[in-house]
Amino acid sequence: MTRLLTIAAALLVATALIAAQSSPKRYGIGTPATPDQIAALDIDVRPDGMGLPPGSGSAREGAPIYAQKCAPCHGANGEGGAGDALVGAAPRDGAPFGPEYERWRNGRPDVPFTIGNYWPYATTIFDYVRRAMPASAPGTLTADETYALTAWLLAKNEIISESEAMNAETLPRVRMPARARFVPDNRKGGSEVR
Ligand code: HEC
Numbered sequence: 372m373t374r375l376l377t378i379a380a381a382l383l384v385a386t387a388l389i390a391a392q393s394s395p396k397r398y399g400i401g402t403p404a405t406p407d408q409i410a411a412l413d414i415d416v417r418p419d420g421m422g423l424p425p426g427s428g429s430a431r432e433g434a435p436i437y438a439q440k441c442a443p444c445h446g447a448n449g450e451g452g453a454g455d456a457l458v459g460a461a462p463r464d465g466a467p468f469g470p471e472y473e474r475w476r477n478g479r480p481d482v483p484f485t486i487g488n489y490w491p492y493a494t495t496i497f498d499y500v501r502r503a504m505p506a507s508a509p510g511t512l513t514a515d516e517t518y519a520l521t522a523w524l525l526a527k528n529e530i531i532s533e534s535e536a537m538n539a540e541t542l543p544r545v546r547m548p549a550r551a552r553f554v555p556d557n558r559k560g561g562s563e564v565r
Contacts (some may be wrong), residue, residue, distance in 0.1 A: 385541035416498035420543030423497065427538040428519025436516050437523050440505045447503035449527050454506065456483040458527040468552045487528030491553045496521045497537075518542070 413558060416422040438447070445451060449458030461481070476482045486496055501517045503509050512520070522537040531537070 395484055396558065414498070414502060416494045416501075418492040418494055418543070418561060420494055423494065423539035424477070424514040426514030426517050427536045428522055429536045430519070430531070430533045432515075433519035433521075433523030436519055437520050440512075443522065444506065449524065452481065457524055458483055459483055459485040459487055468549075485528065486524055487530065487548060489549050491547055491549055491550045493521070493530075493542055494526060496524055497542060500524075508528040 414422065414539075437449075441454075441457075443452075445457050450456055473477060490496065497517055500520055501512060501514075504512070518537045521542065522531065522535065525531045525537070526533050526535070528548075530543035530547065535541065539544075
């Protein structure tokens with residue numbers, strides 16, 4: 372019996388060795404990404420503004436672009452439609468937040484989560500719109516168009532004025548209404564929830 376097991380084990384080792392020898396180190400498929408291809412994907416923007424491209428745009432400049440490229444899904448004034456509501460600043464500081472807010476709003480469509488009441492960083496609007504919108508043709512907006520649309524969304528949410536230009540300098544300085552409501556997650560495990 373012991374001998375049989377030994378033979379079986381030896382056979383297994385031999386099979387594994389053959390398998391290891393026959394799998395190539397490289398499969399020879401794919402090509403190395405070019406610097407241009409990497410640059411096209413490397414478009415993340417950080418809360419401090421790192422990654423924002425040159426360019427500029429105001430809400431006034433953004434209005435016609437929004438009407439043409441965004442309104443069909445998000446409504447003429449950002450009230451929502453096939454796509455999410457994008458405008459709606461209430462509830463501001465006084466309202467409940469997080470799971471409390473979810474319970475308080477109880478699915479009410481008149482108090483949706485929006486940029487105005489929930490997003491902590493203005494730079495995320497630029498990042499998200501440039502990478503994901505319009506949902507039917509993501510990646511087609513220029514930097515100027517994206518700044519102008521970001522400005523339009525911020526102005527509609529009553530966070531900046533219609534004439535303020537958003538660019539790599541001004542956008543990171545915009546303080547979002549919900550900014551202070553996010554806290555670093557320093558939970559230690561267990562039941563602590565902040
Ligand atoms: C074809 C429909 C469509 C068009 C056109 C469109 N969107 Fe969207 N948008 C969506 C959908 C659907 C979502 C939700 C995506 C998800 O949650 O994954 C969304 C989400 C968003 C969000 C995130 C909202 C949130 O609070 O999470 C923003 C901001 C946004 N769109 C901006 C724009 C802008 C600016 C334009 C115009 C350049 C645009 N969208 C055009 C369908 C569209």
